[in-house]
Amino acid sequence: MSILISKNTKVIVQGITGKEGQKAARAMLDYGTNVIAGVRPGKAGEMVEGVRVFDTVQDICNTYGNADLVSAIYVPPFAAKTAMMEAIDAHISQINVIVERVPIKDTAYCLAAAREKNIQIIGPSSLGYIAPSIGRIGVVGGPKDLVNEIFFPGNIGIISRSGGMTNELSWQVRQAGLGQSTAVHVGGDLLMGTTYVDLLRLFQADDDTTAVMLFGEHGGSYEFEIVDLIQNGEFSKPLVVFVGGTFANTLPEGMNIGHAGAIVERGKGAKEKADALRSVGVLIAERYEDMVGMIS
Amino acid sequence: MNLYEFEGKQLFEKSGIAIPHGFVIRRGDNVVSKYNEFDIVDVVVKAQVLSGKRGKNNAIRFCSSADEVQQATEELFAMDVRGQYVTAVWVEEKLNIAEEHYMSIVYDTTNKQPVFIYSHEGGMDIEDVMEENVIKIPLDIRDIEWNGGNNLWEDGLREIIKKLWQCFLEHDARIVEINPLVQTRDNKWVAVDAKIALDDDAFFRHGSTNSPQVTNWEEFEPRTMMGRLPTDREIAVKKIDEGEKYYQGTAGKYIEMDGDIACLFMGGGASIANMDALMRVGLKPANYTEYSGNPPREKVYELTKIVLSKPGLRGLWIVGVVSNFTNVKETFLGTIDALDELKPSFPIVIRRDGPFGEEGRKLMQDCAERNNLTMKIFGKEVGMGETAEVLAELVK
Numbered sequence A: 001m002s003i004l005i006s007k008n009t010k011v012i013v014q015g016i017t018g019k020e021g022q023k024a025a026r027a028m029l030d031y032g033t034n035v036i037a038g039v040r041p042g043k044a045g046e047m048v049e050g051v052r053v054f055d056t057v058q059d060i061c062n063t064y065g066n067a068d069l070v071s072a073i074y075v076p077p078f079a080a081k082t083a084m085m086e087a088i089d090a091h092i093s094q095i096n097v098i099v100e101r102v103p104i105k106d107t108a109y110c111l112a113a114a115r116e117k118n119i120q121i122i123g124p125s126s127l128g129y130i131a132p133s134i135g136r137i138g139v140v141g142g143p144k145d146l147v148n149e150i151f152f153p154g155n156i157g158i159i160s161r162s163g164g165m166t167n168e169l170s171w172q173v174r175q176a177g178l179g180q181s182t183a184v185h186v187g188g189d190l191l192m193g194t195t196y197v198d199l200l201r202l203f204q205a206d207d208d209t210t211a212v213m214l215f216g217e218h219g220g221s222y223e224f225e226i227v228d229l230i231q232n233g234e235f236s237k238p239l240v241v242f243v244g245g246t247f248a249n250t251l252p253e254g255m256n257i258g259h260a261g262a263i264v265e266r267g268k269g270a271k272e273k274a275d276a277l278r279s280v281g282v283l284i285a286e287r288y289e290d291m292v293g294m295i296s
Numbered sequence B: 001m002n003l004y005e006f007e008g009k010q011l012f013e014k015s016g017i018a019i020p021h022g023f024v025i026r027r028g029d030n031v032v033s034k035y036n037e038f039d040i041v042d043v044v045v046k047a048q049v050l051s052g053k054r055g056k057n058n059a060i061r062f063c064s065s066a067d068e069v070q071q072a073t074e075e076l077f078a079m080d081v082r083g084q085y086v087t088a089v090w091v092e093e094k095l096n097i098a099e100e101h102y103m104s105i106v107y108d109t110t111n112k113q114p115v116f117i118y119s120h121e122g123g124m125d126i127e128d129v130m131e132e133n134v135i136k137i138p139l140d141i142r143d144i145e146w147n148g149g150n151n152l153w154e155d156g157l158r159e160i161i162k163k164l165w166q167c168f169l170e171h172d173a174r175i176v177e178i179n180p181l182v183q184t185r186d187n188k189w190v191a192v193d194a195k196i197a198l199d200d201d202a203f204f205r206h207g208s209t210n211s212p213q214v215t216n217w218e219e220f221e222p223r224t225m226m227g228r229l230p231t232d233r234e235i236a237v238k239k240i241d242e243g244e245k246y247y248q249g250t251a252g253k254y255i256e257m258d259g260d261i262a263c264l265f266m267g268g269g270a271s272i273a274n275m276d277a278l279m280r281v282g283l284k285p286a287n288y289t290e291y292s293g294n295p296p297r298e299k300v301y302e303l304t305k306i307v308l309s310k311p312g313l314r315g316l317w318i319v320g321v322v323s324n325f326t327n328v329k330e331t332f333l334g335t336i337d338a339l340d341e342l343k344p345s346f347p348i349v350i351r352r353d354g355p356f357g358e359e360g361r362k363l364m365q366d367c368a369e370r371n372n373l374t375m376k377i378f379g380k381e382v383g384m385g386e387t388a389e390v391l392a393e394l395v396k
Helices: A019-030 A057-064 A077-089 A104-116 A144-150 A163-175 A196-205 A222-231 A246-250 A270-278 A288-295 B005-014 B031-038 B066-078 B155-170 B200-205 B232-242 B268-280 B297-307 B328-342 B357-371 B386-395
Strands: A010-014 A035-039 A051-054 A069-073 A094-097 A120-122 A128-131 A135-138 A153-160 A180-185 A211-217 A239-244 B022-025 B043-048 B060-063 B088-093 B097-108 B113-119 B134-138 B173-184 B189-191 B195-198 B253-256 B261-266 B287-291 B315-322 B348-353 B375-378
Touching: A010 A019, A010 A057, A010 A077, A019 A035, A019 A135, A035 A057, A051 A057, A057 A069, A057 A077, A069 A077, A069 A135, A077 A094, A077 A104, A077 B200, A104 A120, A104 B113, A104 B200, A144 A163, A153 A163, A153 A196, A163 A180, A163 A211, A163 A288, A163 B268, A163 B315, A180 A196, A196 A211, A196 A222, A211 A222, A211 A288, A211 B268, A222 A239, A222 A270, A239 A270, A239 A288, A239 B268, A246 A270, A246 B268, B005 B022, B005 B043, B005 B088, B005 B155, B005 B195, B022 B031, B031 B066, B031 B088, B043 B066, B060 B066, B066 B088, B097 B155, B113 B155, B155 B173, B155 B189, B232 B253, B232 B297, B253 B297, B261 B268, B261 B297, B268 B287, B268 B315, B268 B386, B287 B297, B297 B328, B315 B386, B328 B348, B328 B357, B348 B357, B348 B386, B357 B375, B375 B386
Parallel strands: A010 A035, A010 A069, A035 A051, A069 A094, A094 A120, A153 A180, A153 A211, A211 A239, B261 B287, B261 B315, B315 B348, B348 B375
Antiparallel strands: A128 A135, A128 A180, B022 B088, B043 B060, B043 B088, B097 B113, B097 B173, B113 B134, B173 B189, B173 B195, B253 B287
């Protein structure tokens, strides 16, 4: 089992004719993910990586229906809002926004629209996710030989604010002789479509996930939501968290490093988050290298 | 990008929110003639810095003559405010204040929408106001006009709220804050301070190529949150990133710091964790620098050269995650070009893996041999943080 994706999932790539979209389509197909179509207005009928291109998301839905349909968006930042809204209007139930540097206003707009239709948005600035041997969205794990070196079906759920660390933590898990259930890069933006607690709820319900590793970040309040989740009894599996950015305390307030969401704010630093999480029984890693040792 | 008070006030004014009459003083300006021209006797003289708490730090002065303004300006330019460099001084009319209120709009990450925050107790930090005296109203970013939340406010106040919402939307702001929002004795509402943070990712719709009605963000002067003017290296790195649009944002972070270990990190999240790791082994970073995505070779070359250009370096740490798709060989070639040219004599420790990782490390090894560099290279068999310890040993 896995969260977010199954063997029935059908993926469409918005922006498939662009360099990144094409690369992602290839990467997903290589991993056995069922990429059924791509979108690029004005390019209907063309083929990219053996995948048929349509003018609109709606055209794809008209052809295939929208059951089990999942979208991955690879368009430039200025076109992200239009692409997201197109998928939302077509009732695509899960939309992965791989685009980086989407204006917050556009993100907030689409998140509000998606919420009304109960649509799940992952990202923006997400690299995607991977459920070993089931499929992946985006290029998480990299080329075929590398991805199989790092990812192996197992019981550890992985959530990361950082794309690189999604891979790095998964590699630690593998080095320790364990495997991953699903590894998700939630993206580094201020507003996250799918948050830590959204995923922890899914991992809680997933029988194959026995523990979760989470790479967080200073700034924002998403880690504090976990405290409430655990106190409400909605998550009870072992959880190890690393919150990067102790050094950020040496920087002036309001500074922005690492990701867009990692703003230095008093009371929301790495230390405050670690203390709050520790108080509800979450294991806090001082170094991210220690995470896998703590969970096993 | 965070704005100075005087810049924020200009945006408020454009949105129809009243601000006190005032003028900007720069270093070298003739203060006396500016004050005399202004023709209002009682003024407030305020240091322009990117942090708050100016009042408590003696960075706001009340003056009533040219001499006083002259002296206050000189003093303000000579000080820093909580470590922040004073960029300019803003002089404005002193108002007859009846009441001070607080008002802001920020993004609430829990609801993922903006939230309007108001208190009738303005003039102090909103964190210090009792919870029951703070009103929070969730907003919907899709509302192009907002009525100000019905009948909670008198008409004058409601007008300000509507305009503040317009200001927030029009300028792609992350934060708009008026504190204090003053009600004068003659019953006018005036924004006496302005705190605005703009969303850098919305730059594409606020540049010189956009409509003339749009405030051109390119005209804002360069700034850094580090409490000083941006250094030459910081400005140079920004320039590198301006190149071809497709690659913008892949190599743009350089913050100059006090230490002597040059840092070249890959991956936003890992870079922060690795700064922590470096400090844990007792080394001090000369800079914070990170690239991610697939920056072209030339960009990495220029970035590496800038990272290595700081005097007094004792080591170089090049560390990154097992990348998902960044081509390690291509990006390393940029660094190799720089190392071939500069041949640094201090120790270099590298940890990196991912697509073409082995090829990249082999080329790096060749570079070390032909230039006689002290270099240790690791792949994913060794953790990132462990290599900080290796560097610490070598530097000793």
